[in-house]
Amino acid sequence: MTVRTGAQYVERLQKTPREVWLRGERIADVTAHPAFRRPLAQIAHLYDMQHDPRFADVLTRPGSHGPVGTAFVAPRSYDDLIARRAAYRLWSEATFGLMGRSPDFLNTTVMAFAEEPGVFAKLGQEYADRVQAYFEYIRDNDLFLTHALITPQIDRSKASSEQADEFLHMGVVEETADGIVVRGARMLATLAPLADELLIYNLPGLRPGDEKHAAVFAVPIDAPGLRLLSREPYDDGSRNTFDHPLSANFEEPDSLVVFDDVLVPWDRVFLLGDVQLANAMYAETSLRQHTGHQTGTRGLVKMEFVTGVAMKLAQSVKIDGFLHVQKALGEAIAATETCRALLMAAETAYETSSNGTVRPRFDFLQTLRMHLSTQYPRIVETLQTLGAGALLMMPSAEDFDSPVAGDIGKYLQGAEGLNATDRVRINKLAWDLCGDGFGQRALQYERYYAGDPVRLYAFNYLGYDKSTCLRLVDEALALAGDPVEAVARMRAGEG
Numbered sequence: 001m002t003v004r005t006g007a008q009y010v011e012r013l014q015k016t017p018r019e020v021w022l023r024g025e026r027i028a029d030v031t032a033h034p035a036f037r038r039p040l041a042q043i044a045h046l047y048d049m050q051h052d053p054r055f056a057d058v059l060t061r062p063g064s065h066g067p068v069g070t071a072f073v074a075p076r077s078y079d080d081l082i083a084r085r086a087a088y089r090l091w092s093e094a095t096f097g098l099m100g101r102s103p104d105f106l107n108t109t110v111m112a113f114a115e116e117p118g119v120f121a122k123l124g125q126e127y128a129d130r131v132q133a134y135f136e137y138i139r140d141n142d143l144f145l146t147h148a149l150i151t152p153q154i155d156r157s158k159a160s161s162e163q164a165d166e167f168l169h170m171g172v173v174e175e176t177a178d179g180i181v182v183r184g185a186r187m188l189a190t191l192a193p194l195a196d197e198l199l200i201y202n203l204p205g206l207r208p209g210d211e212k213h214a215a216v217f218a219v220p221i222d223a224p225g226l227r228l229l230s231r232e233p234y235d236d237g238s239r240n241t242f243d244h245p246l247s248a249n250f251e252e253p254d255s256l257v258v259f260d261d262v263l264v265p266w267d268r269v270f271l272l273g274d275v276q277l278a279n280a281m282y283a284e285t286s287l288r289q290h291t292g293h294q295t296g297t298r299g300l301v302k303m304e305f306v307t308g309v310a311m312k313l314a315q316s317v318k319i320d321g322f323l324h325v326q327k328a329l330g331e332a333i334a335a336t337e338t339c340r341a342l343l344m345a346a347e348t349a350y351e352t353s354s355n356g357t358v359r360p361r362f363d364f365l366q367t368l369r370m371h372l373s374t375q376y377p378r379i380v381e382t383l384q385t386l387g388a389g390a391l392l393m394m395p396s397a398e399d400f401d402s403p404v405a406g407d408i409g410k411y412l413q414g415a416e417g418l419n420a421t422d423r424v425r426i427n428k429l430a431w432d433l434c435g436d437g438f439g440q441r442a443l444q445y446e447r448y449y450a451g452d453p454v455r456l457y458a459f460n461y462l463g464y465d466k467s468t469c470l471r472l473v474d475e476a477l478a479l480a481g482d483p484v485e486a487v488a489r490m491r492a493g494e495g
């Protein structure tokens with residue numbers, strides 16, 4: 001098989017009925033449900049882009065059995081990193097950076113796993129072999145993965161093994177001849193109802209005693225016993241695109257994942273029972289570099305987009321002549337350009353791994369992750385303060401074809417001849433980003449997609465090479481010298 005079309009992606013979902021619950025009902029066919037119709041169409045469009053002559057050269061690379069997605073190909077040079085960014089960017093622009101978990105995100109993850117077989121081989125060569133075979137299976141069938149790394153919150157003061165029930169947090173109940181049996185829950189699997197596969201691994205933070213919770217594996221999304229509890233949708237399929245241009249297109253359903261004694265066959269078990277290795281895996285593979293490259297590229301597109309919406313909003317009623325508005329827009333531009341600079345710096349200062357592949361530099365990408373978590377919410381707040389009351393006063397699409405259409409045309413027009421339809425359009429775009437539940441999710445995504453920003457910053461301090469900063473301070477402290485001697489020198493006229 002080669003890269004899939006959108007139709008092939010949808011067809012496979014229809015053939016693999018999964019257990020998805022939404023609003024108290026089990027969904028028989030996710031492809032036919034109105035709440036999933038639009039996100040499904042967006043993902044299908046991304047797959048179709050791989051076959052579009054305008055994009056195919058960027059989104060795909062030659063493979064031994066036909067083209068494969070660019071994200072699956074391990075980079076071996078700086079140029080390869082640039083090519084990967086170009087591919088990430090094309091898919092990000094297609095969704096304005098609003099669909100964080102497009103297929104390239106986890107395609108990159110399985111590529112990063114396979115790129116460092118030595119990490120998995122620490123438990124035995126068979127583990128590394130399984131990782132490689134799984135990577136090839138996903139790549140050659142161009143499958144779409146979701147992932148669930150986080151334990152349900154319940155009691156965050158306790159480790160997984162200390163929770164009221166040992167298997168509230170997903171863990172391995174039993175090892176059998178066929179595989180491992182997994183029970184408990186994980187969050188927060190974005191786009192899970194529309195995925196082909198679920199990948200599970202740990203973020204660092206497991207403690208001794210958590211051995212049953214240390215597991216890296218993959219299951220098909222229709223595995224018996226796997227339940228997806230999908231959250232209430234912001235768009236249930238009934239929103240029109242004039243009133244909700246973004247939420248009626250780019251909803252990304254999220255799910256709680258429940259494992260009701262799911263059997264994971266051995267050939268899909270990549271790490272088991274080793275707390276130290278499960279914690280270290282994230283750093284010992286190039287996972288965080290490669291995923292940071294993809295998420296940073298997507299984040300840049302989203303920052304460009306939201307900055308553009310802020311500019312249009314300001315221009316629409318000519319407030320962009322005021323100094324404080326220009327300052328707010330200038331800050332948004334600076335925050336956006338910082339993203340670009342960090343991405344380019346991470347690529348330029350790339351590192352070469354022991355097996356000859358390259359990866360963008362970690363600390364610049366990590367800075368970008370932290371930067372997005374604080375700067376995206378700031379620009380969203382800028383939208384709220386620039387739009388102010390007008391954001392809450394926009395009529396519905398139906399009003400444009402009603403007896404009040406004349407009032408709308410007259411009183412909702414903008415500056416310099418901007419007609420009411422265009423002005424309302426801009427405000428609707430802004431409201432979807434800064435007021436609607438959809439926009440709040442998009443904001444919450446930037447705060448948390450890379451983990452808790454509080455701990456990201458704290459780890460940044462703990463792990464930082466502080467030598468230069470501290471050396472400079474030590475040199476300045478040395479200037480101060482001894483207080484008694486300093487006074488004596490002054491009195492002696494020695495300065």
Ligand SMILES: Cc1cc2nc3c(=O)[nH]c(=O)nc-3n(C[C@H](O)[C@H](O)[C@H](O)COP(=O)(O)OP(=O)(O)OC[C@H]3O[C@@H](n4cnc5c(N)ncnc54)[C@H](O)[C@@H]3O)c2cc1C
Nearest residue numbers: 147148149150156187188189190444445448449451452454
């Ligand atoms: C829109 C969205 C989509 C997402 N999609 C995915 C996905 O597809 N796959 C996936 O795996 N994850 C996904 N995530 C989850 C994301 O990785 C987590 O939200 C993030 O790691 C934070 O974890 P948490 O939500 O459990 O918050 P917590 O870690 O519980 O934090 C909640 C609060 O408690 C504090 N806190 C909790 N524990 C500690 C501690 N030990 N030390 C200090 N402070 C603590 C935090 O600082 C924070 O203020 C998504 C999140 C969002 C918002």
